[in-house]
Amino acid sequence: MATTTQTAAPHWAHVRVQPNWLVRLFDWKPLLIVVCLLPAVGLLMVFLTYPLGLGIWLAFTDTTIGKSGQWVGLENFEYLMGDPQFWQAVFYSVFYTTVATVGKFGLGLWLALLLNNHVPFKTILRAIILLPWITPTVLSAIAFWWIYDPQFSIISYVFVDALGVRDTYFDFLGSAWPARWSLIAANIWRGIPFVAISLLAGLQTISPSLYEAALLDGSTAWQRFRYITFPLLLPILAIVMTFSIIFTFTDFQLVYAITRGGPVNSTHLMATLAFQRGIPGGALAEGAAIAVAMIPFLVFATLFSYFALARRKWQQGEGND
Amino acid sequence: MTDIAAKTAESAEPKATATVVPEEMAWDSRAKRVVLLYVPLACFVIILLFPFYWMAITSFKPNAELYNYKTYNPFWIAQPTLDHIKHLLFNTAYPQWIFTTMWVAVAATFLSLFSSVLAAYAIQRLRFKGSQYVGLAIYLAYLVPPSILFIPLATMVYRLGLFDTPLALILVYPTFLVPFCTWLLIGYFKSIPYELEECALIDGATRLQILWKITLPLAVPGIISAGIFSFTLSWNEFIYALAFIQSSESKTVPVAILTELVSGDVYQWGALMAGSLMGSLPVAIFYSFFVDYYVSSLTGAVKE
Numbered sequence: 001m002a003t004t005t006q007t008a009a010p011h012w013a014h015v016r017v018q019p020n021w022l023v024r025l026f027d028w029k030p031l032l033i034v035v036c037l038l039p040a041v042g043l044l045m046v047f048l049t050y051p052l053g054l055g056i057w058l059a060f061t062d063t064t065i066g067k068s069g070q071w072v073g074l075e076n077f078e079y080l081m082g083d084p085q086f087w088q089a090v091f092y093s094v095f096y097t098t099v100a101t102v103g104k105f106g107l108g109l110w111l112a113l114l115l116n117n118h119v120p121f122k123t124i125l126r127a128i129i130l131l132p133w134i135t136p137t138v139l140s141a142i143a144f145w146w147i148y149d150p151q152f153s154i155i156s157y158v159f160v161d162a163l164g165v166r167d168t169y170f171d172f173l174g175s176a177w178p179a180r181w182s183l184i185a186a187n188i189w190r191g192i193p194f195v196a197i198s199l200l201a202g203l204q205t206i207s208p209s210l211y212e213a214a215l216l217d218g219s220t221a222w223q224r225f226r227y228i229t230f231p232l233l234l235p236i237l238a239i240v241m242t243f244s245i246i247f248t249f250t251d252f253q254l255v256y257a258i259t260r261g262g263p264v265n266s267t268h269l270m271a272t273l274a275f276q277r278g279i280p281g282g283a284l285a286e287g288a289a290i291a292v293a294m295i296p297f298l299v300f301a302t303l304f305s306y307f308a309l310a311r312r313k314w315q316q317g318e319g320n321d
Numbered sequence: 322m323t324d325i326a327a328k329t330a331e332s333a334e335p336k337a338t339a340t341v342v343p344e345e346m347a348w349d350s351r352a353k354r355v356v357l358l359y360v361p362l363a364c365f366v367i368i369l370l371f372p373f374y375w376m377a378i379t380s381f382k383p384n385a386e387l388y389n390y391k392t393y394n395p396f397w398i399a400q401p402t403l404d405h406i407k408h409l410l411f412n413t414a415y416p417q418w419i420f421t422t423m424w425v426a427v428a429a430t431f432l433s434l435f436s437s438v439l440a441a442y443a444i445q446r447l448r449f450k451g452s453q454y455v456g457l458a459i460y461l462a463y464l465v466p467p468s469i470l471f472i473p474l475a476t477m478v479y480r481l482g483l484f485d486t487p488l489a490l491i492l493v494y495p496t497f498l499v500p501f502c503t504w505l506l507i508g509y510f511k512s513i514p515y516e517l518e519e520c521a522l523i524d525g526a527t528r529l530q531i532l533w534k535i536t537l538p539l540a541v542p543g544i545i546s547a548g549i550f551s552f553t554l555s556w557n558e559f560i561y562a563l564a565f566i567q568s569s570e571s572k573t574v575p576v577a578i579l580t581e582l583v584s585g586d587v588y589q590w591g592a593l594m595a596g597s598l599m600g601s602l603p604v605a606i607f608y609s610f611f612v613d614y615y616v617s618s619l620t621g622a623v624k625e
Contacts, residue, residue, distance in 0.1 A: 027527040029447060036443035037455065039436035040499050044462050047474065048496045052465060055473035063476070107365075114362045125366070127612045132369055134608050136557040138575035139597035143372040146379065146590050154375060157390050192369065242464075250466035253559045257579055271468035271560075278472045279564050291469045302464065 058288035065282040076289035085265055086290065089273040093297070096184055096269060097249045103188040104244060105237075108195025113229075115196065116203045126197065133193040141257035144186040148172035148258070176266035179259055183267055187254055195240060202236035203229065238305055245301045250294060270294050373601075380405050380595035387591055405591035406599070413581065414570055415596065421487055422573040423603070426555035428491045433498035433551050434544060440499070441506035442532055446518065456507060463500035470496070471564045478565050489565045490573070494555050501554070502547040509543030510536065549611050553604050574600040 026032060059076055063069030080086045111129070119125065132140060147154055149172075156169040172182045206229065214224050252271040255261065261268035261276060268276070270290055278287020379387065381401040386393040393399055409415040443449075444456045474493060475484075483489035513536060521531045537544070562573045569581055578596045582589065 023527055023529075026529055029449070029528070032528055033443050033447050033449050036439040036447065040440035040459065040503060041455070043432075043436055043492075043495045043499055044459065047477075047493055048462055048465060048470065051470045051473040051477060054477065055469060058473055058476070110361070111365050114358060114365070117358055119358065119362065125362075127609070128366060129369055130608075130612075131373065131605070134553055134557075134604055135373075135601040136559075136575045136604065138557075138559050138579055139600050140372055140376075142578065142593055142597050143376045146594060147372065147375060149590075152388060152390070152590075154395060157395055161390065189369070189372070192365075246464060246466060250468035252468050253575075256559075256563075274468065274472065275560070275564070279475065284472055284476060288472045291472055294469060298464075298466070 055288050056292055058285050059292040061285050063285040063288075065284060069285055072285075076285055077293070079286070080289060080293065085268070086273065086293075088265065089268040089270050089290070090293075092180065092267060093249055093270045093294075095180070096187070096251070097245060097301075100184050100187040100191065100248050101241070101245055103184070104191035104195050104248075105241065107188065108192045109199055111192060111196035112199035112203055113225075115200050126200075130193045130197060132190050133197075137190060137253040138257045140190060141186060141254045144182075144189075145173075145258045148182050150174060173259055173263065175263060179263060179267050183255055183258060186258065187248065187251065190254070191244060191248070195244065198236060198240045199233060202233045206232045238308075241305045242302050245305055246298055249297060249301060376594045376598050376601075379590060380598050382591060384591060405589075405595040408589075408592050409595055409599070413592075414577070415599075417570050418572055418574045418577040419599075419603075421571055422556060422600075425487050425490045425494070425573060426552050429494035429498060429555045430548055430551040432491065433495040433502050434548055436495065437499050437502035437506055437547065438537070438540075438544065441503045441510055442536065444503070445507045445510040446515075446532075446536065447528070456503075459500050459503050461500075463497065463504065465496075467497060467558075467560050471560050474561065475564045484565060485567050485571060487566075487571055490555075490558075490562055493561050493565070494558060497558075498551045498554060502551060505547050505550070506540065506543055509540055513539045545611065549607065552607060556604050 026035070058069070060071060060073060061069030062072045062075070115122070115126065115129075146152075150169065153170060153172060155172075156166075159166045160169055171178055173179045210228050210232075211224055214228060219227075249269075250271050251269060252275065255267055255269050255272050256275070259267045261272050270293065274287040274290035274294075276287075277283050277290065281287070378396070378398060381403070382398050383400055383402045383404065386399055440455075440459065444452045444459075478484050478489045478493070481489075483492070517535055517539070518531050521535050526534070557575065558573070559575050562576045563580075566572050566576065569577070572581065574596075578593065578600060582593055582596055
């Protein structure tokens with residue numbers, strides 16, 4: 001045995017072709033790590049980290065389009081503090097996020113629980129349900145705009161002409177509160193699929209034996225939901241909710257497509273207000289200040305949903321990996 | 322409730338009261354199932370799909386029917402027409418917009434896939450000091466929403482001389498694509514046994530050979546789902562395209578429909594809906610081919 005290895009080893013080493021210096025250089029681990037990380041980290045540094053810093057800097061200057069600004073300290077924020085339109089946008093952003101999140105998660109959880117039953121055509125059903133989420137938001141928003149049309153709204157047609165429940169057509173987008181609720185409804189419509197499909201994935205990881213044990217103990221359906229389904233769903237719920245809150249709060253497309261902030265600026269979210277002041281309005285610094293004012297809300301929402309919900313993870317004996 | 326639990330629930334309940342009125346119980350549980358399961362499910366499906374139905378039906382309706390609910394039933398088309406689609410294709414720059422969007426989405430997808438595959442490989446397989454923190458930082462980058470970044474990015478794009486070019490979008494889209502793809506691929510690489518790579522190392526393969534010949538072929542499903550995600554996200558992107566592009570011919574579909582087709586006080590609903598329908602179709606077709614990858618990666622990414 002020992003002799004064969006001794007004779008085989010030099011032969012094997014001889015066959016192996018010595019790679020050239022370039023190949024050896026790229027096999028050197030530190031360099032390889034740098035080369036592999038460079039495209040991703042470089043792109044993110046240049047187009048994400050730098051603009052984030054630049055945005056915060058812009059918020060403290062008086063930059064407009066075509067004029068590089070001077071440092072003005074807190075002037076932009078002081079101006080915004082006294083601007084009722086800004087406060088209205090803050091109010092509507094918080095209101096929109098709260099109501100839409102509650103709606104999305106309530107209905108999404110319900111849909112997930114329904115889909116978790118044994119139903120025919122489950123795969124097709126799941127695919128159909130994801131459609132609102134994958135189609136471009138602006139395009140489905142335009143469809144909602146048409147559904148909310150003051151004269152030719154199909155919902156008005158159904159309620160007034162077909163069912164005869166109402167005498168007048170709905171005025172969906174004509175005045176402040178109806179417009180606000182209409183936008184929230186469209187946002188919930190768009191958000192349900194993602195929540196439902198993610199929570200469905202969470203539901204399917206819950207072991208059936210837990211339900212069997214609970215059934216043997218004589219539990220009611222509500223008790224099974226409250227003490228088994230819900231606690232085991234919390235970790236996924238926390239992640240999905242963090243994402244949902246962040247992207248609902250900073251939503252832009254839906255409002256811009258349907259109302260552009262109108263009527264009379266009543267449906268401006270902070271993002272649409274920042275856009276309107278910054279790009280068409282030309283006041284880049286003011287737009288940046290409004291965008292920067294979103295950051296504390298986002299940090300708070302993230303920390304809240306993460307710590308309020310996700311800290312339970314260790315209680316279930318799971319690692320943090 | 323899971324299937325097994327549901328079955329046990331169904332079989333357990335009649336047993337408890339089997340001595341009293343079994344037929345009635347069986348009927349009762351079936352009625353209950355219809356009321357509690359099928360009716361709400363049908364409502365959900367109808368509400369989730371109705372806007373698409375409405376979009377489709379509007380784009381084939383002639384204008385006479387479109388604005389006359391008294392004589393025509395709005396839920397159906399009496400005389401379908403292709404006028405709106407013809408108008409879009411021949412009187413507007415719609416084909417050009419589709420082409421621009423396609424080019425931007427494909428290029429941004431390839432750019433982000435290339436960088437995220439390498440980054441995910443470095444973080445998950447080359448295991449260096451602090452690799453976890455790099456992974457965490459890339460993940461956190463996903464939480465920075467475009468609404469905060471578009472104003473400083475617009476000034477940057479302007480100074481780089483990229484304003485009004487699709488190249489600006491191709492370079493900016495990876496900011497939200499790379500974090501997501503990297504995150505997804507790290508999870509996917511984790512599921513590939515490390516022993517395979519060790520064997521190749523012992524056989525004298527270089528790290529790059531391992532990546533190219535062993536890890537990548539095994540990671541194809543993960544790369545495909547990351548690609549689908551990137552393509553749909555780039556296709557759907559709106560705020561950057563709205564802020565960076567001004568000239569009509571280099572606009573992407575979502576922006577162009579909203580800014581070019583909506584003109585004046587009279588909205589051409591037929592053309593708008595036809596444009597939205599055709600703008601959604603590429604994503605929907607793409608998605609229907611890969612729906613299994615899509616659902617599994619979506620749910621997998623959430624589980625991670």
